[in-house]
Amino acid sequence: MDGLTEDQAPATPVELFALWFTQALAAADAGLLYEPNAMVVSTVDAEGRPGSRTVLLKGYDERGFVFFTNYDSRKARDLAANPNISLLFPWHPMARQVIVTGVAERVAREETVAYFRTRPHGSQLGAWASAQSSVIATREELDRAYADLEARYPEGEQVPAPAHWGGFRVAPRSVEFWQGRANRLHDRLRYVVRTEQDGAAAASGWTVERLSP
Numbered sequence: 001m002d003g004l005t006e007d008q009a010p011a012t013p014v015e016l017f018a019l020w021f022t023q024a025l026a027a028a029d030a031g032l033l034y035e036p037n038a039m040v041v042s043t044v045d046a047e048g049r050p051g052s053r054t055v056l057l058k059g060y061d062e063r064g065f066v067f068f069t070n071y072d073s074r075k076a077r078d079l080a081a082n083p084n085i086s087l088l089f090p091w092h093p094m095a096r097q098v099i100v101t102g103v104a105e106r107v108a109r110e111e112t113v114a115y116f117r118t119r120p121h122g123s124q125l126g127a128w129a130s131a132q133s134s135v136i137a138t139r140e141e142l143d144r145a146y147a148d149l150e151a152r153y154p155e156g157e158q159v160p161a162p163a164h165w166g167g168f169r170v171a172p173r174s175v176e177f178w179q180g181r182a183n184r185l186h187d188r189l190r191y192v193v194r195t196e197q198d199g200a201a202a203a204s205g206w207t208v209e210r211l212s213p
């Protein structure tokens with residue numbers, strides 16, 4: 001199994017994430033990995049109780065990692081009380097795992113609207129039909145809500161983005177890249193954000209540290 005060494009670590013975690021993500025997409029194309037952009041998102045509520053669920057990564061750059069969800073969902077309510085968040089990419093068939101910790105913030109409304117327009121018609125209606133994370137009496141209730149929306153917005157008709165739906169961007173504080181190795185002597189390189197104050201100007205960079213497996 002190939003390892004991960006410090007000399008393979010670029011200056012920023014987004015560069016290494018881009019490389020690993022490209023390789024995860026290739027592994028998915030080869031049938032080795034399913035849903036390469038699936039990540040486990042963990043949040044805590046106002047009482048400090050944790051919750052985890054799978055969500056799809058829809059974009060990333062040096063500003064952070066973006067996913068879309070319902071702003072009334074449990075995860076969104078958790079984030080309103082406590083914006084600290086963790087994202088975990090379980091790329092098991094590649095003996096890899098990436099763990100991001102950071103702070104989540106809603107994306108700009110225009111970004112949500114632009115992304116919503118790219119979604120299939122059925123998914124757009126689904127975002128309206130589902131009051132995500134709320135208790136519902138029956139499956140029929142959901143199907144009825146969907147059918148009513150379908151009648152109102154038939155295929156080909158523009159569906160507006162619901163106000164209760166949108167993106168979060170996770171600005172990373174740390175990003176750990178885990179590469180499985182023989183004898184459980186795995187490689188773990190963690191990028192930790194570093195902010196340096198130079199007079200009035202603050203410059204940020206990344207420190208790379210190796211963790212014992």
Ligand SMILES: Cc1cc2nc3c(=O)[nH]c(=O)nc-3n(C[C@H](O)[C@H](O)[C@H](O)COP(=O)(O)O)c2cc1C
Nearest residue numbers: 035038053054055056068069070073074075076133
């Ligand atoms: C593979 C997979 C991908 C998913 N992607 C999303 C997603 O992008 N956004 C989302 O809100 N829920 C997604 N879900 C559903 C969530 O796991 C979860 O059930 C939902 O967001 C409600 O979570 P909450 O009640 O903790 O807020 C996905 C589930 C799976 C299994």
